Amino acid sequence: MTMIGIVDLHSHILPYVDDGALRKEESDMLIGMLYSQGVRISCATPHLRKGMFETSDEDILKQFEKLEERTKASGNDIRMFLSREYHCDELFIEKLRQGKILPLGNSKALLIEFSQSHSIEDIEKYIKLVMDHGYAPVIAHIERYPVFKGQLDKVRQLADMGAYIQINAGSILGREGMRRAMRCRKLISEKAVHAVASDAHDPYDRPAELDRCYELIRKRYGEQTANELMYINPLKILGLLKGE
Numbered sequence: 001m002t003m004i005g006i007v008d009l010h011s012h013i014l015p016y017v018d019d020g021a022l023r024k025e026e027s028d029m030l031i032g033m034l035y036s037q038g039v040r041i042s043c044a045t046p047h048l049r050k051g052m053f054e055t056s057d058e059d060i061l062k063q064f065e066k067l068e069e070r071t072k073a074s075g076n077d078i079r080m081f082l083s084r085e086y087h088c089d090e091l092f093i094e095k096l097r098q099g100k101i102l103p104l105g106n107s108k109a110l111l112i113e114f115s116q117s118h119s120i121e122d123i124e125k126y127i128k129l130v131m132d133h134g135y136a137p138v139i140a141h142i143e144r145y146p147v148f149k150g151q152l153d154k155v156r157q158l159a160d161m162g163a164y165i166q167i168n169a170g171s172i173l174g175r176e177g178m179r180r181a182m183r184c185r186k187l188i189s190e191k192a193v194h195a196v197a198s199d200a201h202d203p204y205d206r207p208a209e210l211d212r213c214y215e216l217i218r219k220r221y222g223e224q225t226a227n228e229l230m231y232i233n234p235l236k237i238l239g240l241l242k243g244e
C-alpha cells in the first residue's frame with residue numbers, strides 16, 4: 001500500500017543545473033516517479049558548490065518554472081518548492097552574508113552538506129554560522145560523513161544545537177551498502193533523525209525510492225515513526241504545518 005502525502009525535501013529533479021536530471025525528460029520521469037510513490041510535496045534542491053556547481057538562482061528558477069508548468073500539464077498534483085543544497089564553503093558563506101539564500105519551502109530552514117574531509121569542529125562552526133544568520137540548518141545525508149561513524153552522541157549534539165538531521169531513503173534501503181544501511185537504521189531506532197528524503201538524481205542509478213523506504217520504516221519501527229520522518233517532520237521543516 002502506498003502512503004499518499006509523503007513530503008520530499010531533498011532532490012535534484014531540475015534538469016541542466018547540476019549532476020541531477022540530465023534533460024527535461026529525465027526530470028519529468030523523476031516527478032512521475034515521486035508522484036506514483038505517494039509524494040505530494042516536493043522540494044527541488046540543486047547543488048550550490050564552489051568550483052563545481054555554481055548555477056545561479058536565476059537560472060535554476062527558470063528551470064523550476066518550466067518544470068512546474070510541465071508537471072501541471074501532466075496532471076500530477078504535486079506541490080513544488082525551490083531551494084538549494086548548499087555545500088559548506090566560501091561561496092555559501094558569501095551568499096549568507098549577502099542574504100542571497102533560498103530557504104526550504106516557507107521556512108527559514110536550509111539544506112546544507114559537507115565534504116568527507118570536514119571535521120566535527122568545522123561542521124559545528126558552519127551550524128553556528130547558519131543559525132547566527134537566522135536560519136535552521138538541515139544536515140543532508142548525515143550517514144555519508146565518516147566523522148559520524150559510531151558517533152551517535154555527536155549527531156545528537158548537532159541536533160541539540162538546533163540542526164535537523166536528514167538521511168537518504170536509498171541509504172536506508174542498502175543502495176550504498178549494508179554498513180551504511182545499518183548506520184541509518186541505528187540512527188532511526190535511536191530517534192536521532194528528523195527527516196528521510198529521496199536525494200533523487202536520475203531515474204536509473206540514483207532514483208527516488210520513497211514508497212519502499214516508507215514501508216521498511218513502517219514495518220521495522222512502526223507507522224508513527226514512518227509518518228514522522230516522511231510526512232510530519234518534513235512538513236514542519238518546510239514551515240507548512242498549521243499551528244507551527
Ligand SMILES: [Fe+2]
Pocket residue numbers: 010011012085140199
Ligand atoms: Fe543532494
